[in-house]
């Protein structure tokens with residue numbers, strides 16, 4: 001294991017190198033570009049033996065990855081924002097085809113207005129496309145998720161494509177010290193890709209066919225079961241991971257000072273570090289604040305979240321996303337989880353960080369403050385009660 | 392080695408039990424190409440008639456490996472298949488795509504252009520029935536001048552499609568592709584020779600085959616091959632190849648058959664006026680002037 005000073009993108013690229021994809025097809029877009037540049041360098045200098053395909057669009061990037069996956073090759077692609085939306089047709093296609101492709105998405109705002117900075121509107125708008133979705137908190141987790149994503153995606157019972165999300169710039173471009181495992185460790189962790197439903201020259205078959213009303217639901221049900229099975233396989237992967245690499249992960253969520261928490265903030269992605277510090281500060285002042293980081297949006301940790309907030313007084317959801325005309329998508333999902341568990345708690349939705357707007361520790365303190373004071377509803381951070389832009 | 396002909400063609404069938412209309416030119420183009428290429432072919436078909444008639448679970452109609460791609464994704468999926476198999480150490484196969492005129496010249500042209508630019512080792516066959524047939528006969532950019540489709544109806548004000556057919560063969564050639572050819576299901580020996588030749592060339596290969604559609608063209612189901620010959624014989628289509636930077640004309644009709652006969656026998660052209668027919672004749676002659684100037688002549692048999 002080597003310790004290196006790496007950005008989120010670079011750490012993720014290291015994780016992909018260790019995962020040994022056989023085909024990489026990707027198209028550049030800020031803030032994902034560094035991943036594909038790094039991987040190109042690795043292919044050039046021989047540290048990664050893969051076919052690097054210079055596709056002419058994101059649609060082709062994922063279409064090409066599906067072709068590779070269909071013949072039993074491990075495939076990788078990466079994108080962001082407009083690129084993710086441009087491949088939308090292929091997203092549901094890959095999920096329905098059960099192609100266990102791994103994709104990195106650098107979370108970025110979606111046009112219009114044009115904006116290259118981070119928010120989660122891109123991936124959350126594609127939540128229903130059938131992919132596993134995970135959100136990394138830091139560069140180390142990004143690297144580790146690269147390895148774990150293939151383990152989970154390719155597991156026979158799962159066989160589902162896997163999207164690893166890194167907050168644009170805040171995570172993709174920020175440097176930290178990262179443990180880079182050895183190849184030997186990675187090989188011990190990640191088995192070779194064995195597909196049992198591939199285009200096989202010795203046993204020809206037809207894939208990606210049509211299925212009419214009579215059979216369609218059965219295929220869709222299997223797709224649903226596959227992604228649900230990922231829950232158990234994530235746990236299995238993390239156990240093996242801890243054994244080999246000595247780093248522990250906590251499944252679909254990560255909780256912080258949650259046990260006796262009265263006011264709980266639910267969030268996702270790289271804001272977690274700052275939120276933890278804020279919780280510590282509030283705790284020092286005697287406030288019972290707690291934190292839940294959603295790691296996996298799909299499969300969704302409904303039971304985990306409900307269990308963690310069962311004894312709380314109120315819950316706030318902070319997300320860099322809005323489903324226009326309603327509320328944040330994460331908030332909708334959290335509320336549904338509480339409702340199903342029979343938990344009736346006041347919940348609030350804070351929409352922040354859009355288009356890369358900074359969220360400060362004070363902003364997070366304010367969220368807890370407003371939660372305590374009984375603010376309810378959906379709040380756009382930075383907008384005053386009069387509906388005017390404040391800061 | 393002698394070129395493959397109907398006599399030496401394999402008896403194996405790789406595309407059967409499908410639901411294509413009687414007399415479908417596209418299905419003939421597929422069936423023959425797969426016989427030439429053999430069992431180690433991996434076929435990609437985008438949305439379009441041939442995937443719609445061939446892949447209805449549980450009735451799957453390809454004897455070789457086959458997969459449906461997205462409508463725009465024929466070439467990009469072929470690229471992935473070729474790269475994936477090569478990465479797995481497998482080299483004795485043909486990655487072959489069969490896309491319609493819409494899937495090729497419209498929505499899929501970007502991915503196709505990308506694949507040629509990379510010179511990926513794939514064979515792309517466009518079966519051209521001159522409209523979006525699967526969705527009910529709408530105009531594509533390969534619908535010829537004057538043709539009536541459901542989106543270019545022939546009425547009092549507009550007489551069908553007003554734009555000429557885009558020349559995909561020459562657009563493809565302009566990429567500097569290793570091999571490109573035109574063909575017709577009316578000249579199967581020529582087509583088979585081209586498929587076989589393409590299968591032995593490294594890099595990207597493109598074959599554009601005219602494949603009449605009785606349903607969309609308004610001809611009888613037993614007229615497909617005859618009409619596919621006539622379009623060549625009257626000079627509205629030509630059999631050619633592009634190789635090593637050179638255009639080669641494979642077949643020059645001694646004397647053109649009557650354009651009007653070709654047009655008037657098809658329901659999609661029946662509304663054309665005499666001036667329209669004269670215009671089509673004029674465009675044909677202009678095209679052939681250019682062919683004589685730019686194409687070498689060589690007939691291979």
Ligand SMILES: Cc1ncc(C[n+]2csc(CCOP(=O)(O)OP(=O)(O)O)c2C)c(N)n1
Pocket residue numbers: 089417438439440441462463490491492493494495520522523524525526531
């Ligand atoms: C992205 C997308 N847009 C539209 C369609 C609908 N569609 C399916 S097949 C088709 C027409 C196909 O025409 P062509 O490629 O000429 O093949 P043909 O049906 O004539 O064989 C269309 C428009 C689709 N499947 N996907």
Ligand code: SF4
Pocket residue numbers: 410411412413414415416417418440444520524525603604605606607
């Ligand atoms: S509509 Fe035309 S192209 Fe489609 S299956 Fe029928 S004959 Fe073939």
Ligand SMILES: [Mg+2]
Pocket residue numbers: 491492493519520521522523524
């Ligand atoms: Mg067509």
